[in-house]
Amino acid sequence: MADTETREAGSEQSIPGFDPARFEPFLVKNPEAMSVNIARSLENLGKAATEWLQPRERGEKKNAELEPLTDLVATLSKVVEYWVADPQRTIEAQTQLMGSFFGIWMNSVNKAAGKPAAMPETRSDKRFAAQDWNEAPFFDFLRQIYLVTSDWAEKLVTEAQGLDPHTRHKAQFYVRQVTSALSPSNFVLTNPELYKETVAKSGANLVEGMKKLAEDIKAGRGDLRIRQTDMSKFKVGENLAVTPGKVVAENDVCQVIQYEPSTPDVLKRPLLIVPPWINKFYVLDLNPQKSFIKWCVDQGHTVFVISWVNPDERHADKSWEDYAREGIGFGLDTITKATGEKEVNAIGYCVGGTLLAATLALHAQEGDKRIRSATLFTTQVDFTHAGDLKVFADEGQIRAIEKSMSEDGYLEGSKMAMAFNMLRAQELIWPYFVNAYLKGQDPTPFDLLYWNADSTRMPAANHSFYLRNCYLENNLSKGQMELAGKRLDLKDIKIPIYNLATREDHIAPAKSVFVGSKLFGGPVTYIMSGSGHIAGVVNPPDKKKYGFWHDGPVDGTFEHWAEGAEMSEGSWWPHWHAWVESEADRKVPARKPGGNKLNPIEEAPGSYVKVRV
Numbered sequence: 001m002a003d004t005e006t007r008e009a010g011s012e013q014s015i016p017g018f019d020p021a022r023f024e025p026f027l028v029k030n031p032e033a034m035s036v037n038i039a040r041s042l043e044n045l046g047k048a049a050t051e052w053l054q055p056r057e058r059g060e061k062k063n064a065e066l067e068p069l070t071d072l073v074a075t076l077s078k079v080v081e082y083w084v085a086d087p088q089r090t091i092e093a094q095t096q097l098m099g100s101f102f103g104i105w106m107n108s109v110n111k112a113a114g115k116p117a118a119m120p121e122t123r124s125d126k127r128f129a130a131q132d133w134n135e136a137p138f139f140d141f142l143r144q145i146y147l148v149t150s151d152w153a154e155k156l157v158t159e160a161q162g163l164d165p166h167t168r169h170k171a172q173f174y175v176r177q178v179t180s181a182l183s184p185s186n187f188v189l190t191n192p193e194l195y196k197e198t199v200a201k202s203g204a205n206l207v208e209g210m211k212k213l214a215e216d217i218k219a220g221r222g223d224l225r226i227r228q229t230d231m232s233k234f235k236v237g238e239n240l241a242v243t244p245g246k247v248v249a250e251n252d253v254c255q256v257i258q259y260e261p262s263t264p265d266v267l268k269r270p271l272l273i274v275p276p277w278i279n280k281f282y283v284l285d286l287n288p289q290k291s292f293i294k295w296c297v298d299q300g301h302t303v304f305v306i307s308w309v310n311p312d313e314r315h316a317d318k319s320w321e322d323y324a325r326e327g328i329g330f331g332l333d334t335i336t337k338a339t340g341e342k343e344v345n346a347i348g349y350c351v352g353g354t355l356l357a358a359t360l361a362l363h364a365q366e367g368d369k370r371i372r373s374a375t376l377f378t379t380q381v382d383f384t385h386a387g388d389l390k391v392f393a394d395e396g397q398i399r400a401i402e403k404s405m406s407e408d409g410y411l412e413g414s415k416m417a418m419a420f421n422m423l424r425a426q427e428l429i430w431p432y433f434v435n436a437y438l439k440g441q442d443p444t445p446f447d448l449l450y451w452n453a454d455s456t457r458m459p460a461a462n463h464s465f466y467l468r469n470c471y472l473e474n475n476l477s478k479g480q481m482e483l484a485g486k487r488l489d490l491k492d493i494k495i496p497i498y499n500l501a502t503r504e505d506h507i508a509p510a511k512s513v514f515v516g517s518k519l520f521g522g523p524v525t526y527i528m529s530g531s532g533h534i535a536g537v538v539n540p541p542d543k544k545k546y547g548f549w550h551d552g553p554v555d556g557t558f559e560h561w562a563e564g565a566e567m568s569e570g571s572w573w574p575h576w577h578a579w580v581e582s583e584a585d586r587k588v589p590a591r592k593p594g595g596n597k598l599n600p601i602e603e604a605p606g607s608y609v610k611v612r613v
Contacts, residue, residue: 037203044210055222132192208440229449241282245604246593253326261590277308310611316409353379364492381516382477393471405460413455491521502536548572
């Protein structure tokens with residue numbers, strides 16, 4: 001017996017780096033508790049399945065999930081066709097992958113034997129930052145296999161010939177979605193952190209996780225609404241969107257908010273903010289420390305904000321022109337009534353900026369000169385380089401969206417929210433999936449993620465026009481978009497434009513915004529902020545984050561501009577305010593909301609923004 005133990009100990013010691021204590025956390029300590037909890041988690045999973053099925057059995061939900069899946073299969077099949085059409089290409093692709101697998105196997109064997117690697121290590125990835133991904137042989141092998149296979153799949157798309165640009169773009173996007181979903185970090189048995197936590201808690205984390213899964217499918221009325229933050233910690237009007245103001249006008253499409261002044265004098269020209277209707281305006285008023293709206297008020301602007309309605313079937317026929325007339329036009333009329341002013345500075349954010357640009361072109365033809373300067377936040381007017389959202393905007397997919405909208409009168413907000421999340425699935429989907437449903441953890445409160453989950457619907461006529469005229473046909477950039485019977489030309493816009501892009505924007509890429517800058521007929525100041533579509537815009541000066549680029553050469557390509565631009569530390573907000581004042585800096589005594597002609601309807605942020613879906 002002693003000889004046997006000695007031989008076993010010696011055998012263990014003969015393997016370099018072998019430490020039995022390292023495997024202790026992977027061993028199930030309480031099989032009985034684990035079995036009970038696995039059974040309970042399966043019971044909760046069954047409840048989740050019921051919550052998914054029941055709305056479909058009642059006819060409340062349609063299996064719309066099949067449509068993007070069909071497009072995914074059809075798109076990737078075109079890539080497969082290229083590689084299997086020629087047996088030699090097939091063999092070469094397979095040989096390349098198998099060669100990589102063999103190299104990983106040899107690396108693993110050499111590492112176990114304390115020898116140097118036979119081939120270079122795979123690339124680093126923050127999903128695999130935990131120590132066990134590199135030191136536990138099984139998980140190290142799994143990590144490398146996954147990364148090599150993911151890179152190989154993306155290379156197949158890149159090198160496939162005969163694909164039109166849109167099909168290739170879709171294929172690249174879909175491959176990223178598939179590889180992100182299949183990452184070993186997303187499964188209990190293939191993620192060392194998850195596995196150890198499940199063992200340590202005897203599966204109690206899975207019981208809680210499956211319970212949360214059922215709750216979130218129920219909250220989504222048959223669709224999974226992944227919890228990204230603790231929704232119970234926030235309430236619009238109480239700890240979000242709290243800048244003082246009044247709703248001074250409203251119609252079927254929007255409410256107009258005028259904010260209380262905080263300075264004795266204000267700029268003579270009021271400021272009208274046109275936010276996107278795909279999201280809610282209070283991203284610009286999350287809290288007093290982050291609020292762009294409050295900051296503008298404190299700099300002496302008389303701020304008016306359009307708060308769009310969260311539409312339902314009654315708004316099905318509300319068109320792009322209706323949003324221009326009953327949104328922007330109504331906002332301008334309200335400003336004149338409240339202040340007597342007929343010269344206004346305007347800001348448009350994202351699709352709100354696209355609408356503002358189209359409205360300015362329409363106003364130019366109609367002789368409406370009330371908007372004297374315009375600022376565009378992450379706004380595209382040329383959609384040639386529009387990024388990954390173009391994946392969802394081909395004729396077949398738009399027809400499917402239009403068919404769905406024709407039945408309800410609108411596009412569900414959850415559909416757009418999921419599309420935006422898919423643009424950054426590794427950051428906005430899978431970490432939250434793992435934490436909520438596999439670890440069973442409650443998310444931390446985060447105001448921006450609450451806003452992100454507070455989705456809005458899109459009226460059918462408006463959204464169809466937007467998808468076709470912007471993403472599919474790019475009509476605004478070509479001078480072929482028509483509003484009110486007039487063909488719009490951005491060259492008719494002669495007023496000064498401050499055009500803000502963000503460096504890491506997945507929705508309105510900086511290059512796309514830059515290309516659009518060349519289409520206007522007046523002076524354009526192009527600025528590129530650090531960070532992305534939201535954080536690059538909502539960047540208060542006191543945070544001293546990100547920085548921004550400016551004064552690059554206006555001629556030539558975006559790359560040429562970026563190379564020659566000057567970088568300044570901190571927020572672009574003061575730079576913008578100085579630009580506004582350089583256009584018109586005359587001041588007048590501060591104005592009360594509504595002035596003498598409009599009676600306030602309710603306190604800001606109003607009731608339209610509080611309607612949830």
